[in-house]
Every structure is written in C-alpha cells, then in structure tokens.
Amino acid sequence: MTSNPLVIGNILSDYVDFSTISWEKVWEATKQTLFMTIFSVIAVFILGILLGLLLYETQKSDNIMAVVLYKIVAFLVNVFRSIPFIILIVLLIPFTKALVDSITGPAAGLPALIFSASPFYARLVESGFREVDKGVIEAAESMGASKWEVIRKVYIPESLPNIISGITVTAISLVGYTAMAGVIGAGGLGNLAFLEGFQRSRPAVTLVSTIIILLIVFIIQFIGDLSVKKIDKR
C-alpha cells in the first residue's frame, strides 16, 4: 500500500482531536495513578529499607539462624523480582481479594505493586549499605555505638544518596507498573489509555495519558536528582 497523505493527515488529526476527551475522566485517572504511585512508593520505601537491612545484616553474620534467614529472604526477593509484573498481578488476585476485598480500583493495584517493587528496592538499599565505608563503621563502633545506633546514625545517613536515587528509579518503574495494573482494572491513566483510547478508538486520549505519565516521571526524576544533589556532600 502506498502511503496516502490524506490517511496520515487523518491519523494525526485523530491524535489531536481533543474534543473527544473527557477532561473529568482524565483528571480522575491522573488522581488514581498518583494515588497508586504515592502509596506504593511509601510502602516500598519502608519495606525495602527494612528488607534491605535484613539482607545486609544477615548476610555478613555467621550465626546459623541468620544464614538460613538470609537464604530464605534472598530467595523470595529473587523470585518476586523475577516474576513479570503482569503475571504477578494475576497471581496475586486471590490474595488481593482477601486483603482489599476488591480486585478493581486503585487500592487493588497496591499489593502487586508493593510485592514486585519492594524486593527490587531492597536490593538497591542493600548494595547502598555495602558501599558505606567500613572504616566509618569501625569508628562508630570504637565510640561504643550499638548496632542500632550504627544503623541509624551511620548506615542510613551515609548511604542516603543511594537510598534516594534508588527510590527514584523504583518510583519511576512503579509509574509504569500502575499503567499495567490499570489495564486489568485498577484504574488510572493506563486504564484510561486502554479503555477510552484504544477500545473506543480515541488516540487523543492515549496521547494525553502518555503525556501525563511522562510528566509524572519527569517530575519524580527531577525531585530525585535534586534531593541527591542536595544531600550528597562527598
């Protein structure tokens, strides 16, 4: 088929035919995406740090219990990190149902989002801890710091740039995951792009959804980079 200028023109005009857009729905979907992103980021941040800490602390221990715990946690982390997100959502449907009593709506997206991103972030946190200067740890211990004090006053502040840049990367991939979660009914911009944009042949809706998602990603990246720049005094 030869390319027809008229057809291409029609396609382009479809993309910018903003009259087909219900801005109310766009706003609703944006709020849902933001809700899923923000809540999952917060949960992943907390869970990931705890899990990362657990991985780090149990790995270097020579206590047999710690070694076993490390093996189990490391295995689960690797498993959850490896399952493709779209499959994980489906896999977790019964669990989600039990937890949030629904398999649609933004809240239903959260368990899968958290389950898939926490292990990923935990690994980033763990490697951040591993980069902390051992000499500084020794210095803190030589001052009589307890394990908890070393974690709170040395590991966390000294690896903060890594922790922050890690959560930035994680948050960005979470935005992507929310779009996928949207497709199977969790709402949000992914859902909007799929249902309104694709199934009802309104490319403009898809385009707007895409732009909003990009904006969200850019803003996250900007905030992340700025924070890292501000706290990194190395």
Place this chain on the structure above:
Amino acid sequence: MITLEGIKKTYENKNGRFEALKNINLTIEKGEIFGFVGYSGAGKSTLLRLINGLELPSKGTVKIGEKTLSDLNKKAIRKERQEIGMIFQHFNLLWSRTVLENVMFPLEIANVDKNTRLEKAKNLIQLVGLKDKEHSYPSQLSGGEKQRVGIARALANEPKVLLSDEATSALDPQTTDEVLELLEKINKELKVTIILITHEMEVVRKICHRVAVMDSGNIVEEGPVLDIFKDPEHPVTKRFVKQDRKVDEKETQKAMADLHVLYPEGSIIQILFQGTSVNLPIITEVSRETGVDINIIQGNIQSTHEMPVGTLVVQVLGSQEKRQKALELFNTYPVDVEVLKNDK
C-alpha cells in the same frame, strides 16, 4: 593502667589458622605516649583493637585500670569504649556530617544532652585549631584538617586513652609534624595516655616515650625510645632505626659512588651520635690529630622528645695507617662508628 597478659589471637577461616598475636605481655603506664612499631602484618592493628574491645583475645587478658575487658558483657564494653578515643589512618569521618556534627557524634552515642554536646564540640574544634571550619564538610578539608577533626572527635568523651591507628601515615611530612605536635600537646595538657601504632620510626622518635617493636605477632624489643635508638638489638629494630637515620639512602649511595670514583682510596664511615656528643667538635679534632682529610657526604640531626640524635656520613682520606688511627680516635668519643666502605 593498661595491662596485656599472655595475649594470643588466632583467626580461623577456610584457608586455615592465622596467628596474629602469639604471646604479648606488656604494661602501659598512665599518661605516657606508647608506640608500637612494626611492618604490616606484624599484628599491631590487632593489638590496638584488643585494647578497645573491638577484638577479643583468643587467650590472655586485657585490663584497663582494674577492669578486665573479656569479663565485661557487650553493653559494658561499649560503655568502656566511650572512654577510649581512637583516630585512624583514613580519618573515618562521616561525609554526611559537618565538622561540628562529626565531633558531636560520639557525644550523641554517650547520650550527652544537646547544649553540652554543642559546647564541648565547639571547644574541641577550637583546641585542634579549626574554629573557622565548623560548618564545613569533610570533603572540603585537607588531610591534616580531617585528622584534626578525627582527633577532636576522639577527645569528645574526655577519654583516658587515645588510640592512634597509623594516624599520620596518609599525611605529608609537614602535616605529620603538625599532627604529632597536636598529639603531644593533648598528652601534656589533657593528660591523655596515647597508644599509637605506626610503621614510621620517625613518629616514634618524635613523640613516644616508650616503644615496642613488633614482628610476626611478638614484641621483639621494648623500652624507652632513646635506649632503643641508641642501642637497637633485634634485627627488625635495627632496620627501623637505620631506616629513620638514612633520610635518603639512595642519594647517599649515589654520592658514595661518585666520591668513590673521585677518591678511590678513601674509607666511608657513618657516625651516629646523640645528646651532648652532638656538640663536640669531633671531625675537626680527628682531622687535626691524625692528619686525615674528612669529606662530609651527608649529615642530619633529628630530635627525639628527650634529646637530639644525629648521623654523619663522611669520607676519610689519607693513608691506610692514618685512616686506621682516625677510626680508633673516633671510637674514643661517645659516638657509634660504622665503616660503610673501606678501600685498601
């Protein structure tokens, strides 16, 4: 004040056993500056870490005052550590904290209230001469300044003992001198016992009162610094003392080779002198008495905290007979003479 008794420390891993310390017995007195000198792997670092309980001995006891470290539980050891400051080769400051916050760090751990923390930290920063750098971050400081912060931090909890782990090894000679002066001042003014480990005999010579020379897990020689310098017995000690005296061995050797070409018949001797003998007109007298010509190749004088110690490398020119006489005459003075080269 610190007693080490029958200390043994072995590490075990997949590759087998490693004896870091074999049998260490030693008492360090209150208020002294005690140095451990040795090559890397001699066990100095391990020994230092036994004193603040970062490591526990496999055998033997470490006593600080009346307390035996190995009898204490973890919490009590941590409490004990607050009274032992430590400084490090690589400073080990927290990059995320300003100078002031770094110095306050040990005070936070000791649960000192905020106002006292601030006041103490500020005083210490002044003591180490960094008043205008309080709010700088470590990355903005030079090596010498970082070590000053390290020292201020180590002193924050008013320790009885300060441990120094190669604290000047990463610094240039001038900064090293400044840091050593600071340590000496702290020892004198705050009456802090200082225990330092180093592989630089220069550090020992400049500030230590007593020294123990370590080699593969043992103390091979121990005593007042001046005695060790005057009369080193163990080969390792001799090497350290010699190393410190020959400021630039290569250059001396080159100079010797050159002179050897110029005056093939000369002998080259090294004269070591200390204390009052530094002031004697030995060279002139020997030259006048025996009629030899004396060429100075290299000379230096070094101060120990008690008295000066000097080295002079000279070439003695003259007949075999005269030179022999000169050598004998040299030996009547309170100096040590070593013939480095003697051409027939």
